Amino acid sequence: MRIATYLYQGRRHCGVVDDTVVHALPDETSPLDAAAGVPPVGPAVPLTDVRLLPPLEPPTIRDFVTFEEHVEGVRRSVDGVGGVPDAWYDAPTFYFTNPYAVVGPYDDVPVPPGAQVLDFELEVAAVIGREGRDLTPEQARDHIVGYTILNDWSARDLQSREMQVRLGPCKGKDTAATLGPYLVTADELEPYRDPDGFLRLALTAEVNGEVVGRDLLSNMSWTFEEMVAYASRGTVVRPGDVLGSGTCGNGGCLAELWGVRGEQSPPPLKPGDTVTLTVEGIGTVSNTVVTGAAPVPLPTARRRTRERP
Structure with missing residues (x-):
């Protein structure tokens, strides 16, 4: 089942997609x-x-x-260091990102305030x-209700600077x-599962209609079930929580290509660029970059006397 949330005639709806229509x-x-099987009540409406x-x-x-x-590629691009940290192999590491920043599959995406090096992540x-x-x-496995595409938009210049503080990424993402x-x-994606438990889905990234990346989701080093298990260790996962795979390889983002090529080719995203991501069995999202807000000025840190009472 493919479940959509959408606006139609000024009202918000949840519906079931059937080919080119939604019920x-x-x-x-x-x-x-909806995933639990609530039956549709409305007539078919064209997705267009x-x-x-x-x-x-x-x-x-x-x-x-x-x-x-x-x-490997992003570490070389962002940090100027080759290889993969030994700690990466220990467990499927993650960070929490901003749920209030979620945008729709065809919405415009503003350049983050102050960013000059914008990137996508498939x-x-x-x-x-x-x-x-x-x-x-x-x-x-029984706790995963379904899957969707995630584009984790990244301001690489902000990210690189912030993470020197050993926190973040924050405004970079x-x-x-x-x-x-x-x-x-x-259940829709079970036919794509390989013998090792990975979903063998083809992934494609395009910028302005030109393919810049292709990979297979099955190149992940941990399954989604292992990721969920790790996320639930010592805490709870709850309905609606989203767990991203992390960015795929072979051009799943520009920074990886910059690290491999030693130059910013293709160049960072700019207003007017359109990023289109396609995942076999799930669909396509396509967002156009637009000019964002200017950063509100803030002072740099004050150097304090470190007086004590």
Whole structure:
């Protein structure tokens, strides 16, 4: 099942997508309710007549980094260091990003204030459907309700500077995160599962119609079930939580290509550029970069006397 959240004739709806049309579900139906099998009540409406919104409003977004090739390239580009940190191999590391920054599959994306080096990141995200704590990977499979595309927009210049403080990324990844076009229920993607438990989905990234990256989701070093298990260790995952795969390799973002090529080719994104990401079995999102707000000036840190009472 493909579940959409959309605007139609000024009203917000949740519906089930069937080819080129969407069937509305009862008012107040959430995407997670829809995944449980709530039957449609409305007539079929062409997708061309609706504005697709993010398929859900997640309470949290954990973004992992599970592609070794991505780590190699971006580390060289952002930090100027080659290789993969030994600690990366220990566990599927993640950070929490901003759930308030979620944008729809075809919305414009503003340049973050003060950023000069904007990048996209092609990911797939799992969505939690049931609460769980201290899950095993085997248990975690039943807690994943479905999947969607995630574009983790990144201001590389802000990110690189901020992370020298050993925190972050903060404003480097705080302005936009695309989700969409649909929430595709987990059963739809089972035919793509390989013998090792990975989803073998083709991933493609384009900038202004030119392909800049291709990869397979099955090149992840951990399965989504293992990621969910790790996320639930010592805490809870709850319905609606989003867990991103991390950026794929072989051009899943520009920074990886910059690290491999030793130059910013292709160049950073600018207003007017359109980034189109396609994931087999899920669909396509396409966002155009627009001019963002200017940063509100703030002072640099004051050097204090360090007096004590």
